[in-house]
Amino acid sequence: MKMDSIHQQIQVAFRYPLHFTTGVFDPANPLLGRVIGDDADRSPAPVVFVVDRGLLPGHPDIVAAIERYCEAHREVVALAAPVLLVPGGEAVKNDWHHVADIHRLIHRGALCRHSYVIGVGGGAVLDVVGFAAATAHRGIRLIRIPTTVLSQDDSAVGVKNGINGYGKKNFLGTFATPWAVINDSSFLPTLHDRDWRGGISEAIKAALIRDPDFFDFIERHAAALKARDLPLMEEVVRRSAVLHLTHIAQGGDPFEQGSSRPLDYGHWSAHKLEALTDYRMRHGEAVGIGIALDTTYAHLTGALGEAEWRRVIDVLQAVGLAIYTPELSEHLDDPDDPRGVLAGLAEFREHLGGELTILLLNGIGRSFDCHDIDTAMMILSIEVLRRRSAADTQRA
Amino acid sequence: MKMDSIHQQIQVAFRYPLHFTTGVFDPANPLLGRVIGDDADRSPAPVVFVVDRGLLPGHPDIVAAIERYCEAHREVVALAAPVLLVPGGEAVKNDWHHVADIHRLIHRGALCRHSYVIGVGGGAVLDVVGFAAATAHRGIRLIRIPTTVLSQDDSAVGVKNGINGYGKKNFLGTFATPWAVINDSSFLPTLHDRDWRGGISEAIKAALIRDPDFFDFIERHAAALKARDLPLMEEVVRRSAVLHLTHIAQGGDPFEQGSSRPLDYGHWSAHKLEALTDYRMRHGEAVGIGIALDTTYAHLTGALGEAEWRRVIDVLQAVGLAIYTPELSEHLDDPDDPRGVLAGLAEFREHLGGELTILLLNGIGRSFDCHDIDTAMMILSIEVLRRRSAADTQRA
Numbered sequence: 001m002k003m004d005s006i007h008q009q010i011q012v013a014f015r016y017p018l019h020f021t022t023g024v025f026d027p028a029n030p031l032l033g034r035v036i037g038d039d040a041d042r043s044p045a046p047v048v049f050v051v052d053r054g055l056l057p058g059h060p061d062i063v064a065a066i067e068r069y070c071e072a073h074r075e076v077v078a079l080a081a082p083v084l085l086v087p088g089g090e091a092v093k094n095d096w097h098h099v100a101d102i103h104r105l106i107h108r109g110a111l112c113r114h115s116y117v118i119g120v121g122g123g124a125v126l127d128v129v130g131f132a133a134a135t136a137h138r139g140i141r142l143i144r145i146p147t148t149v150l151s152q153d154d155s156a157v158g159v160k161n162g163i164n165g166y167g168k169k170n171f172l173g174t175f176a177t178p179w180a181v182i183n184d185s186s187f188l189p190t191l192h193d194r195d196w197r198g199g200i201s202e203a204i205k206a207a208l209i210r211d212p213d214f215f216d217f218i219e220r221h222a223a224a225l226k227a228r229d230l231p232l233m234e235e236v237v238r239r240s241a242v243l244h245l246t247h248i249a250q251g252g253d254p255f256e257q258g259s260s261r262p263l264d265y266g267h268w269s270a271h272k273l274e275a276l277t278d279y280r281m282r283h284g285e286a287v288g289i290g291i292a293l294d295t296t297y298a299h300l301t302g303a304l305g306e307a308e309w310r311r312v313i314d315v316l317q318a319v320g321l322a323i324y325t326p327e328l329s330e331h332l333d334d335p336d337d338p339r340g341v342l343a344g345l346a347e348f349r350e351h352l353g354g355e356l357t358i359l360l361l362n363g364i365g366r367s368f369d370c371h372d373i374d375t376a377m378m379i380l381s382i383e384v385l386r387r388r389s390a391a392d393t394q395r396a
Numbered sequence: 397m398k399m400d401s402i403h404q405q406i407q408v409a410f411r412y413p414l415h416f417t418t419g420v421f422d423p424a425n426p427l428l429g430r431v432i433g434d435d436a437d438r439s440p441a442p443v444v445f446v447v448d449r450g451l452l453p454g455h456p457d458i459v460a461a462i463e464r465y466c467e468a469h470r471e472v473v474a475l476a477a478p479v480l481l482v483p484g485g486e487a488v489k490n491d492w493h494h495v496a497d498i499h500r501l502i503h504r505g506a507l508c509r510h511s512y513v514i515g516v517g518g519g520a521v522l523d524v525v526g527f528a529a530a531t532a533h534r535g536i537r538l539i540r541i542p543t544t545v546l547s548q549d550d551s552a553v554g555v556k557n558g559i560n561g562y563g564k565k566n567f568l569g570t571f572a573t574p575w576a577v578i579n580d581s582s583f584l585p586t587l588h589d590r591d592w593r594g595g596i597s598e599a600i601k602a603a604l605i606r607d608p609d610f611f612d613f614i615e616r617h618a619a620a621l622k623a624r625d626l627p628l629m630e631e632v633v634r635r636s637a638v639l640h641l642t643h644i645a646q647g648g649d650p651f652e653q654g655s656s657r658p659l660d661y662g663h664w665s666a667h668k669l670e671a672l673t674d675y676r677m678r679h680g681e682a683v684g685i686g687i688a689l690d691t692t693y694a695h696l697t698g699a700l701g702e703a704e705w706r707r708v709i710d711v712l713q714a715v716g717l718a719i720y721t722p723e724l725s726e727h728l729d730d731p732d733d734p735r736g737v738l739a740g741l742a743e744f745r746e747h748l749g750g751e752l753t754i755l756l757l758n759g760i761g762r763s764f765d766c767h768d769i770d771t772a773m774m775i776l777s778i779e780v781l782r783r784r785s786a787a788d789t790q791r792a
Contacts, residue, residue: 003415003416003417003427004415004416005413005414005415005416006413006414006637006638006641007411007412007413007414008411008412008413008414008553008573008641008644008645009409009410009411009645010409010410010411010555010573010644010645010650011407011408011409011410011650012407012408012410012650012651013405013406013407014405014406014407014408015403015404015405015406016403016404017401017402017403017404018401018402018403018404019399019400019401020399020400020401021399031399041655041750041751042750042751103561103562103567103568104562107561107562107564107567110746111746112745112746112747112748112749112750113652113747113748113749113750114655114749114750115749131531134570135527135531135568135569135570136567136568137566137567137569137746137747137748137749138556138558138566138569138570138571138652139570139571139651140749157404159406160534162534165499165503166499166500166503168503170533170534171499171503171532171533172499172531172532173531173533173534174530174531174534174535174570174572175534175535176570177404177406241402242402245402245404248404248406249404249405249406254406254407254408255408255535256509256534259437259510349508350506350507350508350533351508351509351533352508352509352533353508353509353510353511353533353536354437354438354508354509354510355437355438
């Protein structure tokens with residue numbers, strides 16, 4: 001037999017801006033028109049919009065506002081198809097047909113790779129829109145307009161998309177950079193309390209692994225954040241988004257070819273809790289519990305001091321996040337029981353690939369990779385959180 | 397309104413080897429085991445195989461051979477699911493269910509991002525397998541084992557995958573690098589004549605746009621290539637594959653974010669002819685005609701001299717490729733008639749995005765981008781090919 005080899009090396013550069021604004025669909029706001037017009041090689045550029053139906057109660061006028069915006073900026077933006085509304089929340093990621101609907105929209109609008117798909121909504125909707133845009137014509141330009149704290153401070157500024165399949169979160173998806181992201185803080189005041197608070201967990205996560213000053217900031221302003229102080233939340237969103245962008249650009253592995261995933265701190269149990277609650281628990285809420293759990297585990301195994309452990313638990317509760325849910329304590333006798341949270345460890349490894357790699361804290365802003373989780377100690381961590389949560393409930 | 401921006405920049409590095417071998421599934425051949433074993437962080441690594449059913453007549457034993465190979469190399473390779481057979485040829489790209497079947501295989505095999513999907517077959521099968529692998533867990537390692545001239549000298553060494561949708565070729569797909577490509581020349585002798593010859597068109601294309609010496613080589617050995625000289629074909633495959641790899645790595649735009657597409661020389665009409673013939677015409681055959689057409693257009697518009705034009709037409713015919721098919725001459729009165737080849741210009745632009753950009757030759761190994769095609773001159777080019785082909789048929 002013959003044998004010889006050629007080694008191919010490719011470097012691909014991606015760039016995208018994250019813009020901060022208010023009133024993105026106000027016809028007087030030039031931002032979106034500029035984002036499209038500055039780089040369109042056909043003017044006006046064909047554009048389709050996919051909008052989260054969950055926005056309608058707070059923004060009943062949004063479809064008309066989008067149409068008015070396109071009309072006002074018709075020299076650069078050409079609405080190639082009617083605005084498509086899709087359901088909001090994780091449910092949208094469980095049904096392949098929403099992806100097919102967006103593909104059909106792209107087909108009917110005769111969009112090309114230099115046209116624009118604009119997603120407006122929470123992280124789940126943007127995940128679906130991103131997957132559809134990334135797979136049509138091998139990638140149509142995607143503009144994300146995230147409307148929740150969670151999507152503005154975390155998921156929408158990153159390089160992932162995905163939908164769920166076979167009961168596995170994000171089973172289908174790709175790594176794909178957006179063309180641009182526009183964070184419009186005027187969407188935040190209309191959020192329900194659960195969505196306002198839920199997104200703070202990802203900011204706490206980013207602070208815990210990367211930025212102790214930011215953790216101090218959240219700690220100091222926890223009560224005001226819980227009480228819906230908008231300027232403070234804008235600051236939290238911005239600092240969290242920048243931490244996420246910086247990690248992706250400078251972490252050395254933007255498309256996650258290796259095994260280490262610091263941005264997934266607390267996520268192994270969070271993903272599992274979402275599935276165990278049939279997604280009644282939202283991602284941000286589940287991440288809050290996941291942070292509480294892995295921080296407690298780090299404390300009980302001796303990696304993290306008690307004072308720091310208390311600070312983390314306290315800040316989660318102070319911003320209004322739960323640190324425990326009864327699903328955590330179910331089906332723990334068999335670590336492989338798919339109805340128990342511990343099965344989330346194996347599922348997390350399968351999704352990310354390679355060796356099991358769980359990030360643990362050994363300080364605020366300091367962390368290390370752990371490849372072996374002691375199941376008995378994790379069960380004890382759950383029990384600690386259960387008691388702490390019960391005590392707080394009694395006090396309240 | 398407020399407005400400010402952060403600019404994100406990401407560099408992603410991709411590497412993959414192209415190996416040349418014979419008898420890849422001979423248990424004594426260590427190559428595939430090494431490709432998997434050298435980098436697996438779990439040993440043995442879970443692996444699934446998707447095999448082109450079109451291989452069975454020439455290789456009735458292939459599934460058993462794969463199983464024997466995995467058994468012989470069981471310390472590094474663990475077959476995670478039974479070998480999946482899928483239909484060969486372009487038809488496989490027209491049916492989403494084959495992608496879903498591969499996703500289900502990946503799910504059932506509990507593959508992670510560091511596991512392996514191995515596709516064995518022609519370019520169409522590898523396109524489908526590649527799309528499924530690229531979208532499961534945001535990209536599972538893909539090993540391509542192309543078995544036709546076309547896939548070995550062109551498509552399988554590149555960074556694309558895709559399936560057809562809404563009557564549009566490659567409407568769904570991504571850019572994704574393989575983990576490794578293994579060109580096994582022992583598959584080539586069992587090809588039908590059509591598949592043996594068809595793949596030469598992509599080599600001629602690569603030579604025409606990049607390498608006049610390689611064009612001379614093909615010209616000199618055209619008769620022997622047509623007569624199925626295997627060592628010569630191995631040389632053609634290797635030189636063509638290297639030209640493709642080099643363009644992708646050094647062309648400055650591996651994931652085609654711009655508008656220029658030199659590797660798609662002759663492809664606007666080729667893609668359309670495939671669709672117009674319901675894919676009875678194979679990609680390589682259609683590319684041969686596409687090269688003849690755009691080379692004739694360049695000659696008639698004065699860009700390319702007559703002697704060079706004749707060399708191109710002659711070499712296509714000498715290796716056994718057609719330069720004309722009656723579908724070229726149908727429905728030419730309306731350039732937008734979707735039943736006519738001219739509609740392929742607009743469809744090509746839509747697929748690639750941006751401005752219409754057609755590469756034309758102004759010499760052997762020299763080319764330029766053209767953004768405006770003269771329809772009347774293109775119709776005349778078709779007529780020239782029709783007459784030339786008819787004259788040759790009469791002579792024969």
